[in-house]
Amino acid sequence: MSVYLTIQQDAAALCEYAARHWVRRCREVLQQRSVCHIALAGGSTPNMLYRRLADADFRDQVDWSRLQFYFGDERCVPHEHNESNFRMVREAMLDSLPLVPNQVHPLPYFTNAAGAADAATAAAAYQVILKRQFSAATDFPSFDLMWLGMGDDGHTASLFPGTSAVAEQRRWCTEVYVERLHSWRVSLTLPVLNKAHEVCVLVSGAAKARCLEQVLCTPQQSNKGADLLPIHLLPIQRLHPAGDLYWLLDAAAAERMSADCRATLERVA
């Protein structure tokens, strides 16, 4: 695993950088393989990126017909719900792209007999979908490009601190009850995140600065070469993908990172 860091001046510059990175990575993958499997992040940060990719100048740079889209996590709500990550990505980007339905694999939504969200069934169903899509996978699927965000509590995807989901080492997808949100979610598990050929963590805004300083600049929890991961590590500090890990930040999110800390991470243009 190589770790790379870019700090862009503001959210708009970060979005441009991330969109260029998306194009570059897709072209790189499609030179070697027929299909590029991309896992998408939810939440608000990536919305600007998805919208930018749907703009004509970027849209025309990608062979969308050879991309397969998946979701790193999902809220347990119907796909048309305004909290749905699938709805967010569909409206920001997917509806503007020349795709056919079997290119997009949203996390399914199920309810139990009482009409409540059934996260466990959704997680199991998504694992069946992933096993069909990654039929050659021996242990876990390897996404060519995985986009992730980071919460101000150090969660990523829906792997929240203190939840059993963080420790899941067998399943590809798991249900998660998030106490502080009083809601169920479904998330890809850490083994899947760490099996990716490339992970890009997109972090923007001053609200993330304190957590990012802890995650990237606390020596014993360095992302480089940390073999013994103390159990108290935040979920996102357990991210050690097989491939490359890119931290794509804006200046506001990086404002608490010392110069030494920034220097310890590989810098990209």
Ligand code: 6PG
């Ligand atoms: C979600 C995301 C989640 C997100 C972080 C950051 O479903 O909300 O998958 O992991 O990446 O919570 O969210 P923001 O980008 O909204 O700050």
